[in-house]
Amino acid sequence: MEILSNFAVFEGCDGSGTTTQLALLEKRLGLPAKNQAAPRFFPTFEPTRGPAGLLIRRALKKEIVLLPDTLARLFAADRTEHLYASGGVLAHTGAGELVVSDRYVLSSLVYQGIECGEELPAALNAAFPAPELLVFFDLDPVIARERLQSRAALEIYEYLEFQTLVRERYHALLPACRESGSRVEIIDASKRPEEVAEEVWSALQKMPIFE
Numbered sequence: 300m301e302i303l304s305n306f307a308v309f310e311g312c313d314g315s316g317t318t319t320q321l322a323l324l325e326k327r328l329g330l331p332a333k334n335q336a337a338p339r340f341f342p343t344f345e346p347t348r349g350p351a352g353l354l355i356r357r358a359l360k361k362e363i364v365l366l367p368d369t370l371a372r373l374f375a376a377d378r379t380e381h382l383y384a385s386g387g388v389l390a391h392t393g394a395g396e397l398v399v400s401d402r403y404v405l406s407s408l409v410y411q412g413i414e415c416g417e418e419l420p421a422a423l424n425a426a427f428p429a430p431e432l433l434v435f436f437d438l439d440p441v442i443a444r445e446r447l448q449s450r451a452a453l454e455i456y457e458y459l460e461f462q463t464l465v466r467e468r469y470h471a472l473l474p475a476c477r478e479s480g481s482r483v484e485i486i487d488a489s490k491r492p493e494e495v496a497e498e499v500w501s502a503l504q505k506m507p508i509f510e
């Protein structure tokens with residue numbers, strides 16, 4: 300499988316801290332004085348804020364109802380724009396920047412795999428390049444649920460039974476990610492955010508872009 304250089308992704312169940320960790324990384328890499336050797340950084344996320352991503356977010360918030368297969372197709376369409384549109388992921392990796400995305404293909408294989416069966420998301424996502432590094436934030440869904448409780452409203456996938464399946468499916472699919480050529484780092488996300496951030500940092504530092 301094609302590996303996209305300079306590209307890393309964060310994956311994990313809802314409440315595992317991927318978004319928090321991307322923000323902490325942005326802080327760290329956004330301090331050029333302290334990090335003169337650091338590459339230029341482009342943090343990004345899926346679902347995106349593009350048209351398909353916005354539709355997905357409305358469905359996640361239960362504002363509109365879509366069939367699981369429709370949602371699987373929208374995630375793949377959103378990803379196509381995310382990667383290939385002007386100013387997208389490929390433009391940045393190609394310019395020698397470090398791109399880190401909060402969620403990518405594996406989210407679809409896990410979440411839509413549970414809802415639609417594995418065939419459709421596998422077919423829809425087969426052509427996307429694999430990331431050089433995949434950081435999986437591993438967290439007990441019970442702890443993740445406690446973290447999510449403080450949010451105003453829960454989204455369609457944010458209930459314990461589903462998140463338990465999500466964690467199992469991530470663990471089941473990580474070996475295949477390794478076989479596809481991505482470096483996979485599993486991080487214990489129950490630690491304090493600062494400790495997790497240190498582990499994320501050392502995982503990233505092994506990317507050739509930091510050499």
Ligand code: TYD
Nearest residue numbers: 313318345346374402403406407410411456
């Ligand atoms: P999330 O990163 O939790 O966004 P936010 O922090 O803004 O709530 O992602 C939103 C949800 O979308 C999350 O439950 C995972 C789900 N998702 C999929 O089901 N498939 C996908 O391909 C992606 C990228 C996300």
